[in-house]
Amino acid sequence: MKGNISIWVYIYTILHAIFSFGMGLLALIDPTFQFTGLLQTAAVMHPIGLYANRGFALAIAAIAAVIYGLRTRRPSQLTSILLIFFLIDLFDFIQLWIQKDASWLMGGTYTILFWVPEIIALIYLNRRLHPRKRMKA
Numbered sequence: 590m591k592g593n594i595s596i597w598v599y600i601y602t603i604l605h606a607i608f609s610f611g612m613g614l615l616a617l618i619d620p621t622f623q624f625t626g627l628l629q630t631a632a633v634m635h636p637i638g639l640y641a642n643r644g645f646a647l648a649i650a651a652i653a654a655v656i657y658g659l660r661t662r663r664p665s666q667l668t669s670i671l672l673i674f675f676l677i678d679l680f681d682f683i684q685l686w687i688q689k690d691a692s693w694l695m696g697g698t699y700t701i702l703f704w705v706p707e708i709i710a711l712i713y714l715n716r717r718l719h720p721r722k723r724m725k726a
Contacts, residue, residue: 613644
């Protein structure tokens with residue numbers, strides 16, 4: 590199904606990809622920024638590298654989805670990437686909350702910056718995937 594996809598979905602996806610790439614890069618450069626109290630030993634650098642690779646891979650996949658979406662005007666790739674972003678953000682916050690590393694301020698930040706735009710974009714893209722059929726009079 591071809592159609593126009595609003596530019597804000599592309600912009601948000603690119604911004605989230607840049608954020609994911611940046612957090613991965615920051616984890617490699619200075620892991621103590623994200624993981625306070627972490628001693629940079631050889632034993633922890635392997636899991637930190639795996640975490641960073643997740644950010645890099647997701648950012649590359651998001652950019653590929655944006656390029657695919659711009660070329661084909663199909664929302665399927667963007668829907669998949671935004672669903673992955675949403676689930677990762679949700680599960681990261683749940684883990685932080687369980688470990689008592691999250692505050693109400695962090696929850697509000699996650700809600701405003703991540704969950705609300707992702708949910709709105711997913712609803713928007715879902716409507717692009719499954720447009721309502723018009724009733725014949």
